[in-house]
Amino acid sequence: MMVTATAKAKPAQTRTHLLAAAAEEMRQNGFRAASLDHILTQAGVTKGALYHHFRNKLELGYAVLEEVFRVQLLENWAHALEDASDPIDGLIQQVRQLAETATAESLQHGCPLNNLAQEMAGVEEGFRVRIERVFGDWRGLIASALEKGKSDGTVRVNLDSDKSALFITAVIEGSVGAAKNARDPAVLKSCFEGLEHYLLALRPRVSFRGSGARSAGTS
Amino acid sequence: MMVTATAKAKPAQTRTHLLAAAAEEMRQNGFRAASLDHILTQAGVTKGALYHHFRNKLELGYAVLEEVFRVQLLENWAHALEDASDPIDGLIQQVRQLAETATAESLQHGCPLNNLAQEMAGVEEGFRVRIERVFGDWRGLIASALEKGKSDGTVRVNLDSDKSALFITAVIEGSVGAAKNARDPAVLKSCFEGLEHYLLALRPRVSFRGSGARSAGTS
Numbered sequence: 001m002m003v004t005a006t007a008k009a010k011p012a013q014t015r016t017h018l019l020a021a022a023a024e025e026m027r028q029n030g031f032r033a034a035s036l037d038h039i040l041t042q043a044g045v046t047k048g049a050l051y052h053h054f055r056n057k058l059e060l061g062y063a064v065l066e067e068v069f070r071v072q073l074l075e076n077w078a079h080a081l082e083d084a085s086d087p088i089d090g091l092i093q094q095v096r097q098l099a100e101t102a103t104a105e106s107l108q109h110g111c112p113l114n115n116l117a118q119e120m121a122g123v124e125e126g127f128r129v130r131i132e133r134v135f136g137d138w139r140g141l142i143a144s145a146l147e148k149g150k151s152d153g154t155v156r157v158n159l160d161s162d163k164s165a166l167f168i169t170a171v172i173e174g175s176v177g178a179a180k181n182a183r184d185p186a187v188l189k190s191c192f193e194g195l196e197h198y199l200l201a202l203r204p205r206v207s208f209r210g211s212g213a214r215s216a217g218t219s
Numbered sequence: 220m221m222v223t224a225t226a227k228a229k230p231a232q233t234r235t236h237l238l239a240a241a242a243e244e245m246r247q248n249g250f251r252a253a254s255l256d257h258i259l260t261q262a263g264v265t266k267g268a269l270y271h272h273f274r275n276k277l278e279l280g281y282a283v284l285e286e287v288f289r290v291q292l293l294e295n296w297a298h299a300l301e302d303a304s305d306p307i308d309g310l311i312q313q314v315r316q317l318a319e320t321a322t323a324e325s326l327q328h329g330c331p332l333n334n335l336a337q338e339m340a341g342v343e344e345g346f347r348v349r350i351e352r353v354f355g356d357w358r359g360l361i362a363s364a365l366e367k368g369k370s371d372g373t374v375r376v377n378l379d380s381d382k383s384a385l386f387i388t389a390v391i392e393g394s395v396g397a398a399k400n401a402r403d404p405a406v407l408k409s410c411f412e413g414l415e416h417y418l419l420a421l422r423p424r425v426s427f428r429g430s431g432a433r434s435a436g437t438s
Binding site: 028029030032033108109110114115117118119121122123128131132135163164166167169170171172173174175177178180181182183187190191193194198 | 247248249251252327328329333334336337338340341342347350351354382383385386388389390391392393394396397399400401402406409410412413417
């Protein structure tokens, strides 16, 4: 009773603690093997408070996907693309940063969104649809940046930005997956070098900004 | 008793049935959510017979990985590369065939090897090491074919075949993963078109076989 009262007194905080603990548990164990008891212990919250906020484990999982994983991914990429002088530079900086900050430890659990997709897409339609929406938003961010690059003259005008964004995100997820299983940042670096060559080849053959040297070294 | 006797009479067959049923269960549900009871029902085998062949669920999982998933993957790719006149053609034919035969149904569970990697690499070192060996063998097949292509003049001589094989397999797994979550063969086709462009760019700038037209259309 007392705990329920506490949960009601600070419902938003309780919810935030639950989401953070559930996100960490799902990062480590995926969704189906995630332990509710462990989440409750980590969040310092009772089962009653949990069910005050989420009808069941599935609803908690959806909330982690949409309020934690989705937000982190999109904010990260939105900033990377906004900060860059042009989309190709922005994408290259972002994949370089991912490669440079990766460690054997950070790679242990790979990309939580991709893990969730591989685990749940085939068995739980509600997750699949929600994950697809996140992937779609991520691709949309990249495609918009590429479209802007086309009008700015930093991306070749005959590029299909949607297809390219899909390819870029698939290469990233495949690369992180390979590095995760190898438990080796060098695997990520190597794959991302291949991706960089692809990205450099998205520049116009002759740059409209007079920086033709950019498209060198793409072989 | 009778069942144990039967299992002993045809131990190899019982083992094969167990592996086939376990492979199907793992394709659909991954390893941790795989139900031993369901595997036994599907295989028509008792728990006693199971433990006659495999010490525990983990050992059964390892055997599925090494005797089913590994063998299927490597045989498939070895044939594709052996049958082809040159490695680039072989790789392109293989990814085209994967894209053409994919359906929403076949994509539902994606690549069992990749699913296993994403599920288990972070939590069970025995799986991670065994999966990495399979990935390594697959990359090795492709790298050897590319090396042969370098000496035959069908692949540019300055290519790092190991890095290229790693990139190719990462793109394939990333593409299958994206298509699995989208439940859409068009996603696989689109990603594999990007991979085809990459593969075509592995040809020598000027072909030693007088078929310079091959390297056209790589942009």
